[in-house]
Amino acid sequence: MSIPAAQLNRIEKCFAALRAAGEMGVVAYITAGDPSLDATLEFVLALEEAGTDVIELGVPFSDPLADGPTIQRASERALKTGASLPKILELVGRIRKSSQIPLVLFSYYNPILQMGLEKFAAAASEAGVDGVLATDLSPEESVEYRRILAAHHLDTIFLCAPTSTDERLASIAACSSGFLYLVSRTGVTGAKDTLPDDLPSLLRRVRNFTTLPIAVGFGISLPGHVTLLGGLADAAVVGSSLVAEIEHAKTPQQAAKALRERIRILKDAARHGLSKREAAI
Amino acid sequence: MSSILKSLSYSPGRFGPYGGRYVPETLMVPLFELERGYELAKSDPSFQARLADLLKNFAGRPTPLQFAERLTNKLGGPRIYLKREDLLHTGAHKINNAIGQGLLAVKMGKPRIVAETGAGQHGVASATVAAQLGLECTVYMGTDDMARQSPNVSRMRILGAKVVGVDSGSRTLKDAINEAMRDWVTNVRSTHYLLGSVLGAHPYPTMVRDFQSVIGREAREQILASEKRLPTHLFACVGGGSNAIGLFYHFLRDREVKMIGIEAGGRGTGSGEHAARLGAAQGFTGARPGVLHGTYTYVLQNEDGQISATHSISAGLDYPAIGPEHAWLADEKRAEYFAMSDNAALDAARLLCRSEGIIPALESAHALAGLIERLPSLHKNDLVILNLSGRGDKDMDTYSRLL
Numbered sequence: 001m002s003i004p005a006a007q008l009n010r011i012e013k014c015f016a017a018l019r020a021a022g023e024m025g026v027v028a029y030i031t032a033g034d035p036s037l038d039a040t041l042e043f044v045l046a047l048e049e050a051g052t053d054v055i056e057l058g059v060p061f062s063d064p065l066a067d068g069p070t071i072q073r074a075s076e077r078a079l080k081t082g083a084s085l086p087k088i089l090e091l092v093g094r095i096r097k098s099s100q101i102p103l104v105l106f107s108y109y110n111p112i113l114q115m116g117l118e119k120f121a122a123a124a125s126e127a128g129v130d131g132v133l134a135t136d137l138s139p140e141e142s143v144e145y146r147r148i149l150a151a152h153h154l155d156t157i158f159l160c161a162p163t164s165t166d167e168r169l170a171s172i173a174a175c176s177s178g179f180l181y182l183v184s185r186t187g188v189t190g191a192k193d194t195l196p197d198d199l200p201s202l203l204r205r206v207r208n209f210t211t212l213p214i215a216v217g218f219g220i221s222l223p224g225h226v227t228l229l230g231g232l233a234d235a236a237v238v239g240s241s242l243v244a245e246i247e248h249a250k251t252p253q254q255a256a257k258a259l260r261e262r263i264r265i266l267k268d269a270a271r272h273g274l275s276k277r278e279a280a281i
Numbered sequence: 282m283s284s285i286l287k288s289l290s291y292s293p294g295r296f297g298p299y300g301g302r303y304v305p306e307t308l309m310v311p312l313f314e315l316e317r318g319y320e321l322a323k324s325d326p327s328f329q330a331r332l333a334d335l336l337k338n339f340a341g342r343p344t345p346l347q348f349a350e351r352l353t354n355k356l357g358g359p360r361i362y363l364k365r366e367d368l369l370h371t372g373a374h375k376i377n378n379a380i381g382q383g384l385l386a387v388k389m390g391k392p393r394i395v396a397e398t399g400a401g402q403h404g405v406a407s408a409t410v411a412a413q414l415g416l417e418c419t420v421y422m423g424t425d426d427m428a429r430q431s432p433n434v435s436r437m438r439i440l441g442a443k444v445v446g447v448d449s450g451s452r453t454l455k456d457a458i459n460e461a462m463r464d465w466v467t468n469v470r471s472t473h474y475l476l477g478s479v480l481g482a483h484p485y486p487t488m489v490r491d492f493q494s495v496i497g498r499e500a501r502e503q504i505l506a507s508e509k510r511l512p513t514h515l516f517a518c519v520g521g522g523s524n525a526i527g528l529f530y531h532f533l534r535d536r537e538v539k540m541i542g543i544e545a546g547g548r549g550t551g552s553g554e555h556a557a558r559l560g561a562a563q564g565f566t567g568a569r570p571g572v573l574h575g576t577y578t579y580v581l582q583n584e585d586g587q588i589s590a591t592h593s594i595s596a597g598l599d600y601p602a603i604g605p606e607h608a609w610l611a612d613e614k615r616a617e618y619f620a621m622s623d624n625a626a627l628d629a630a631r632l633l634c635r636s637e638g639i640i641p642a643l644e645s646a647h648a649l650a651g652l653i654e655r656l657p658s659l660h661k662n663d664l665v666i667l668n669l670s671g672r673g674d675k676d677m678d679t680y681s682r683l684l
Binding site: 183 | 301302303307450459463470569571572585586587
């Protein structure tokens with residue numbers, strides 16, 4: 001790509017730098033508003049300081065059917081404190097006063113739809129959101145959504161899954177910008193001990209259909225997982241294990257400290273594991 | 282609303298603007314496979330023969346269309362016929378769809394089914410069909426519903442199904458569907474999701490309607506045989522809306538037949554006190570088109586798009602979204618929908634018990650309550666079919682306390 005760096009958005013810049021260094025990225029998911037929006041601001045800064053490359057802010061939803069118990073509970077906590085999509089966009093504006101880390105909103109479709117696609121896209125772009133992933137929105141149902149988000153320079157990130165056919169992978173890749181999010185296993189979000197055996201072959205299959213960076217998520221929590229993805233994925237997404245730290249910490253300060261420690265270990269694995277993509281392919 | 286409508290693309294499985302397929306990517310290919318499997322089954326003579334055999338000899342179809350003479354006399358209005366789905370094996374219309382989808386699971390080589398249940402009728406039907414066809418079965422049920430429909434929990438367990446209580450959210454049908462979908466997305470290669478109503482992503486609303494449309498096909502023939510004319514009005518209760526669409530479907534082209542769906546009015550118009558998705562004219566607020574459980578339809582929700590809690594004395598109607606085809610029939614004014622309260626349903630149940638010797642399910646009692654509400658506008662020469670979608674065995678605790 002010969003696009004000058006100045007014209008790349010935050011996500012593209014981030015992955016371009018990672019690729020140049022031959023390093024794998026770490027994407028961190030936390031639920032916005034858990035336990036408060038102020039705490040989320042603090043967590044974002046802590047995650048960035050510890051070396052996180054991209055942050056996914058989860059928009060809490062009352063019926064998170066793609067999420068396991070950890071993120072379900074986080075969503076409930078966040079909704080109880082009154083978190084909502086408009087308030088989360090305000091929070092992004094506050095984050096942008098002190099951080100330029102790439103930010104992706106991770107939402108179910110209904111909160112976005114109810115805000116109105118045009119109003120949402122304008123507000124998200126204005127606040128400083130870089131990309132959006134709507135968990136329950138497929139390429140087929142997203143024609144207007146993609147048009148409007150693209151017009152506001154927001155990346156549209158879609159999920160790929162182990163059940164996706166080659167034909168679908170091609171169309172998902174064509175609808176995506178920023179990066180592709182590959183779901184590692186059939187199932188819901190949540191930390192697991194091991195990664196599925198067929199993940200490397202799945203990653204190679206997805207790679208055939210895109211030049212976009214590929215981030216792998218669902219079930220990733222340990223440095224060993226990150227090491228295994230080295231040379232295959234562009235980034236590892238960790239979520240539930242971070243959210244669990246927030247849940248178990250007695251104070252937001254304690255949670256921020258735990259998040260920093262977790263990210264440092266994971267980032268270390270990403271830097272020093274088998275992370276040279278060229279080396280393995 | 283118009284901006285929301287504009288933001289939708291018109292893909293397969295749409296009823297006007299409603300319906301569609303809003304699920305995580307992992308479920309998209311399984312939904313395509315299900316759609317293809319269902320299309321093949323429709324034209325497969327051996328599948329259709331097996332379905333017809335089980336509906337007749339296992340479930341007990343056709344069900345009677347009974348002239349309710351004492352009820353008719355008591356109400357002093359139109360002639361009232363009851364479509365007796367309550368007489369089916371397992372006690373409700375849910376078995377029609379469970380047999381169809383159970384056979385489809387077998388045909389598609391899925392050894393396991395999962396199902397959600399509210400009142401427990403769909404759970405019992407699924408457990409029953411699983412036992413009949415040799416499938417493994419897990420049923421998800423909100424813990425509040427398990428408490429109020431406990432006889433059905435025992436029935437499912439005795440039939441060999443695993444019943445998993447769902448303690449999240451409002452602990453009712455909505456949360457049971459969330460959990461069933463989480464199971465399905467995890468075990469999708471071995472498991473068919475036997476969804477019990479005309480809800481969810483395409484092809485479910487169409488497929489479940491087709492399996493339930495046997496109700497109206499029979500009722501149409503039966504009323505023509507006994508009265509030599511079409512009915513003037515159809516009444517049915519609407520949770521997701523499978524028994525209602527099952528009755529309505531084969532009358533849709535008969536423009537003179539009025540169709541009335543009765544939602545759960547619960548304790549009234551207060552937030553969280555009802556499940557009236559199409560009750561704006563009666564003052565029920567909080568419903569707007571939105572996406573829940575894979576489909577775009579009228580959903581009870583707050584300003585931020587968070588799904589509202591609902592209430593109904595009837596577990597089977599206690600759900601925040603209505604089937605997308607009903608949303609469209611309402612917009613098109615082809616069918617009319619209004620809500621009746623918990624108390625009106627109880628009064629209607631008592632009336633049916635004493636006048637006809639039939640203890641109805643609380644869900645079906647709402648349909649009768651709606652008919653009673655409409656009496657002033659009905660004439661003696663009108664002809665009504667009321668879908669008695671289920672029997673009241675499961676509601677005996679509630680009836681014992683309140684009737």
